[in-house]
Amino acid sequence: MTLPSPLPKSPVMLAAYRARAAAADLAPLPRAPKDDALLAIADALVVRTQEVVAANAEDVAKARAAGTSEAIIDRLTLTRERIAAIAADVRHVASLPDPVGEVLRGSTLPNGLDLRQVRVPLGVVGIIYEARPNVTVDAAALCLKSGNAVLLRGSSSAYASNTALITVLRDAVGGAGLPADAVQLVPGESRDSVNELMRARGMVDVLIPRGGAALIRTVVEGSTVPVIETGTGNCHVYVDADADLDMAVDILVNSKAQRPSVCNAAETLLVHRAVADRFLPRALDALAEAGVTVHGDPRVLAVAESSGSKATVVPATAEDWETEYLSYDIAAGVVDSLESAVEHIRLWSSGHTEAIVTGSQPAARRFTQLVDAAAVMVNASTRFTDGGQFGFGAEIGISTQKLHARGPMGLPELTSTKYIVTGDGHIR
Amino acid sequence: MTLPSPLPKSPVMLAAYRARAAAADLAPLPRAPKDDALLAIADALVVRTQEVVAANAEDVAKARAAGTSEAIIDRLTLTRERIAAIAADVRHVASLPDPVGEVLRGSTLPNGLDLRQVRVPLGVVGIIYEARPNVTVDAAALCLKSGNAVLLRGSSSAYASNTALITVLRDAVGGAGLPADAVQLVPGESRDSVNELMRARGMVDVLIPRGGAALIRTVVEGSTVPVIETGTGNCHVYVDADADLDMAVDILVNSKAQRPSVCNAAETLLVHRAVADRFLPRALDALAEAGVTVHGDPRVLAVAESSGSKATVVPATAEDWETEYLSYDIAAGVVDSLESAVEHIRLWSSGHTEAIVTGSQPAARRFTQLVDAAAVMVNASTRFTDGGQFGFGAEIGISTQKLHARGPMGLPELTSTKYIVTGDGHIR
Structure with missing residues (x-):
């Protein structure tokens, strides 16, 4: 009876469409399969370090040829030790409590209805960020742990590194039995793909820009998707x-x-x-x-x-x-x-x-x-x-806005809530 | 030493500027003075019913002359009984717990820092709504109780009613010793004032549209101020x-x-x-x-x-x-x-x-x-x-978005949070 909505034609919207489907599969999952996928990611990062380092070398060579400053090249560079540290961070995320399913309020109403407010994943989270490729893994791990699908849009200067990392992540997630589309790179290196992501209201539940003030301002002003503003600290x-x-x-x-x-x-x-x-x-x-x-x-x-x-x-x-x-x-x-x-x-x-x-x-x-x-x-x-x-165990960014989350954002800040109301034939 | 920022020239931005100043005064207030102001509003609505009804009669006459449907005229009409009921609702809001100051989390960190997360007002709340003038009082009461200044932008078809109501409200708030600018009508009857309100990022902390799907879509798509989407229910x-x-x-x-x-x-x-x-x-x-x-x-x-x-x-x-x-x-x-x-x-x-x-x-x-x-x-x-x-005592709307608030929004949903961290010379 349901009519299939036509598949979107643009690569970015197709990625968002797949992310929505993955998010629907992730939402009801309990903790164990999500942790298994995270541990599989950590293992895979260690085992496949060489291919990530090789891809990263391409980005570094390009950056050096373009005369990029050593400070930024240092932020861009992935070594065996840094990848091991990233893998350890993923294991740490696996060890944190799962926010999904937490009951925030609950009561029996005077008419006998049982009311519970429970944490649920946000759905599809878009992250727009600058050079550091470690953010790719960090953000994916936090989103996965909190039951969200993630669309990652890193800097074009880290495109080869991010592509290699996301290949490793997707293989690990799929190998652990979860939908690989829970982790996707936003296709395209141009500004257009960012613009399209910012207009994907209804497909993407929240955008989190991580980077300099100019990036954040662009996303805040151009986006119809709800944005969590992060990071500017005067x-x-x-x-x-x-x-x-x-x-x-x-x-x-x-x-x-x-x-x-x-x-x-x-x-x-x-x-x-x-x-x-x-x-x-x-x-x-x-x-x-x-x-x-x-x-x-x-x-x-x-x-x-x-x-x-x-x-x-x-x-x-x-x-x-x-x-x-x-x-x-x-x-x-x-x-x-x-x-x-x-x-x-x-x-x-x-x-x-x-x-x-x-x-x-x-x-x-x-x-x-x-x-x-x-x-x-x-x-x-x-x-x-x-x-x-603050003892949150992990952080997806520091919100400087007042809606939804303010200050350091951990796993609970990557969730929404749902009221579940149970009766036995209650009518008004 | 501080430089005064130049006063904004447009009437809408000037209202927002005054609202910010009022919000700063309201934020640290405990419950009692806010409740006193609410009770003063309720009293004033009853005492000054006649002038509100007279202003409302103008709107109703205009609407009737324009051939407005009886259903909409009924929603627009204020009678002595309806104003008494609105005043009773304001008294009820005064009786509800104050969400401001509630400690949501707190702990002593391993290094001895004391960490507390407390509820604080959002700041300046903008409400864009359609015909019903009772929303004017409702929204103002809920915002005041939660320590927020409110900018009210009602339908132009209720402009006389809203102007009269807000005069009563401001007199009562000022008479109770709180800043009258905590409650303001957004000046201007044209669409331009709505557009300006929607672009007042940094001056207005959140916009809540209340009304039909078209209004909500307009606000969601055109606003750079964070929006809480309400009300569409399929x-x-x-x-x-x-x-x-x-x-x-x-x-x-x-x-x-x-x-x-x-x-x-x-x-x-x-x-x-x-x-x-x-x-x-x-x-x-x-x-x-x-x-x-x-x-x-x-x-x-x-x-x-x-x-x-x-x-x-x-x-x-x-x-x-x-x-x-x-x-x-x-x-x-x-x-x-x-x-x-x-x-x-x-x-x-x-x-x-x-x-x-x-x-x-x-x-x-x-x-x-x-x-x-x-x-x-x-x-x-x-x-x-x-x-x-749901037993929330009052409702500012029903959020259908996932960020910040989802479902019926009561007083706590009109707040943000602040971390207060206390040490004795702690450094990293």
Whole structure:
């Protein structure tokens, strides 16, 4: 009786169509077959390392010929050791609890109906990401574990690597008895395939862009498929009037310089004027020692000069307050009060992570109440906003939006819910 | 030190800007001042009924002059009794628990950091809706209770009513000491103001369209602001081989005819072939008695003819399977198995509510596992998918998407979350 819908003609939509069918098969699966498939993937990655490394060498050679920077070539490169580490991560995902089937609420209604809200997979998840080929395996493993089919659209600069990896993954998934179409590379290396993916509403349940700000903006603005925005972090460290200044120096330097290229690194320092004269000279020296250039407001520049600091301090412009440097740079300003700090953060923050250093309980409480961000740190480095650090076991990205998921996203964030209502002939 | 961002020039963006400021004030509020404002709204609606009714009379007169149908005029009309009922609903919202501040997870991490995930308001919620002016008050009350500022964009046919209602609401909110800008009418009666609202990403946190399928599609496709899709319900009742046929007739008629104009009414009947000959004649007669026209597939037509049914049965076309009639019409087909029913539902369902009538536990389990919808009913009417019926106390809409919220949305669905991480100088 049902009419078959015509098969889509475009390769991207055909991939989405197959992903939907695979997702329908995955959704009712219990944990064991999914874990078996993950362990098969880990084994296959180790056994077939050589073919992945060979394909990766092609991408690396092309990138080198194109004059790509060594930092990006390093991110692109797969070695035997790196593949072994990726395989170990997949085994770790297999060891995590399965979110699917978890009962979130349940009750018997006054009329006797049994109501349960249970976690179910989202369905088809599209991931659009940049160079790192390890994301290919990571994302596939997390989606599979949470019962989702995944459409992977990596950078064209990693096309050979991703093709080889996905061949290994699909063989392993199929060999374990699950639908191979649960893991697919989005066909085509051009921008068109991304555009088509972004318009596949109804076929793709969610798109998660992972990469730089430009990529994320493109996906957010061009997509009719629901998007989870990730990763832009214009994070602030606010040093309050009541801060322990030793602690504040440590937290500041750690937040900025422990790994400046990541989204949870600090990009702006705000200092309460009551401690500016005592704190800033020490902070500037510590930042200088860590190799950080400070972009200071006039009050910071004045302290730098009067204290004879050897730190590199340049004048900040309005642009500095909104810049996510991702480098050994930090903007710095003096504020008149905690409320001014909150106001500054409200104006410029990307809503990722904001930290206060304070010994005052009322100040900590006020800051955590007033600041609207995925994570608010009290006397801790901004670098802790991370799925691994939060104990989630794995992370598909850090959401900076307010809908669905906010902050580090683990396996539960890759699910939706379904109400199951059971009666014995109930009518209204 | 902070630079004031220039005030937006357009009236819509200015309203959004004011809403953001109000939202920042509302976010840290505990329950009591919000409840006080709600009770002030309820009181004011009763005291100022006359001015609302007078404004409403203008809209009604205009609608009548334009030849609007009586059904729509009835939905538009506000009387003293209806306003009293709306005020009572606001008092009820005040009596509900405040979702803000609820701790969803919490633990001490191995390194001693304290991690808490708490509910926070979404921020600024935009509601785009059709004629009913009661939605104006409902939506404002739910947003206020959950600490959100709301931008209301009602139908231009209810502009005078909505303007009067929002004046009352704003006076009451301001009088209770909360920012009046927490409740605003989106200025302008033209489509342009809707378009501007849909592009206000970063200023508006979520848009919830409430109304017909065309409105929802427009918002979903044109919006860069995250949207929660609501309300389209192409709901199915599947009568299994093992169904209690008396129960099946009752559930079918209740699902279809108790209130056909709403999204949780059934639109398609699927019958297992093993019971088609026994069930269909009774079902057709019962549907006929309820005034329902059946759009049947060839097997349904054959049974109707051979049983000499007096029901109105017309041939179904492919279009019938995807139609949300919202009227006294139902599509009906015979399927060969539970799997065929699931396959049909997968192809045509809008993912709202799907029901099975069966005495078989394995069949019920299989159906609830395989069918992907916001709500799956076992031996109960589709009409139970409703925030009130589910015991949520109030409902802002029924989400048919998978991100953020799925199914009836109550107060918790109007919130996001924030991680609060507390240490004593923790660095990585």
